[in-house]
Amino acid sequence: MPTATLNGAKLHFDTEGSGPPVAFLNGIMMTTASWRAQTAVLGKRYRCVLHDMRGQLRSEKPERITLDDHVEDFRALLDHLAIDCCHVVGTSYGGEVGLLFAAAYPERVQSLAVISAVSEVGPRLRRQTEAWASVARSCPGQLYATTVPDNYASDFLGAHSDAVESGRERLAGYPDDFFPAFARLVDAFLMLDITDRLPDIACPTLVLCGAEDTLKPVRYSRLLADSLPNATFLTVPDAGHAVVVERPDAVNTALLGFLAMHELAMHE
Template identity: 30%
Template structure:
């Protein structure tokens, strides 16, 4: 198993291609990007990793967990891989990690893509977080995971893929981090606030947004676009919070097209 500083990682594509790191959302597992890896790896050295405390990475979380400490893990991963500068694609939690890096270590990023991200806590997804944590506390991991598609996917897509989602549940349960880890990660996401620092971000940024995201309101991405000079919006009319999963072909084309123009 490939590991750097307690972080599991894997590489796809040519070793001499430009690097592109994929950072997942709240679940933290790099397996989230399976619908996208093959297409992106045709042109880039795609590096996926599991966030600390999740997946195949070290499950121990020492000290306070913040988006800043998650960003520090990315820097340690880059250093361990000998990568000075990388493209970075992050979904939700992974996206705000990318935003934190754009402020703390902009010299390490060639281009940043944030999928359904935010600059500060929004009342709607604060309510969603509270609901999900209540499910975890009162119903346990199975109830938490059973409800997860409601927040991630459009209703029609979930209905059409219901059997597939049910089949995935047992594997998700087997890989589920402990409840304290989820609580600490959610606390970090709720505390993230760079709303008054967006003008400081000075690198190519694309903000991919699903207008029908029922977890993170689309207006959060639009707010990021207004605050970050030169940021481009990549708007998907549908796809839900996990739009890279529900509409992978369109998502992959959007990412590759933008990187070919702005990521160099």
């Protein structure tokens, strides 16, 4: 597993495939392997760049974690890999980091795909994620059970009990330092408030969400699409917050079409 010390933190990263670079930014509980349904398809046409952010499973877990740290870590990773500009795909927490990165470094973002993300934290979302952080700190063995109903559509849970159980077993094997670091990631997320900056993010942006998302409901994605000046808005039916896991074929189709369109636009 390649690692590099970037912006003061040791980060795990992976690259797969070849072609124009596409960087994937993890959701809060994800690791690079969580994108395998996407990289298996997109890696046939693109160089897929992935990393665990500071605080995530395979990377360093410092006491200080902010969203701005993630932005600068990602910039340092692109520098390390000699990538001047790339497509950026982020889901949930990663989508929010992607928005911040596009605002800070517009010259480095060819296009942006923001999946299941928000630009601000409403009261219900704040209560849900504060509960996650509290459980992670006080009773980590219950974290998976606490988060699953928020992350997946109820129909998916009913039809994929084996996947749910394997996820539970996987999380149970995580090291002890994962859980307080996860809580610090939640604390960083709760500081998010960038709606007023969205009109300044000019890159082509795909805003995509699951129609049944109860954690970050569709209204958050509509706010993004309405506020970003160059946005395309899509919903995936019968999918919850973890749409990249629940409906990977639909997500991959949307991404391939969007990326191809903006590859062509670059060369016109």
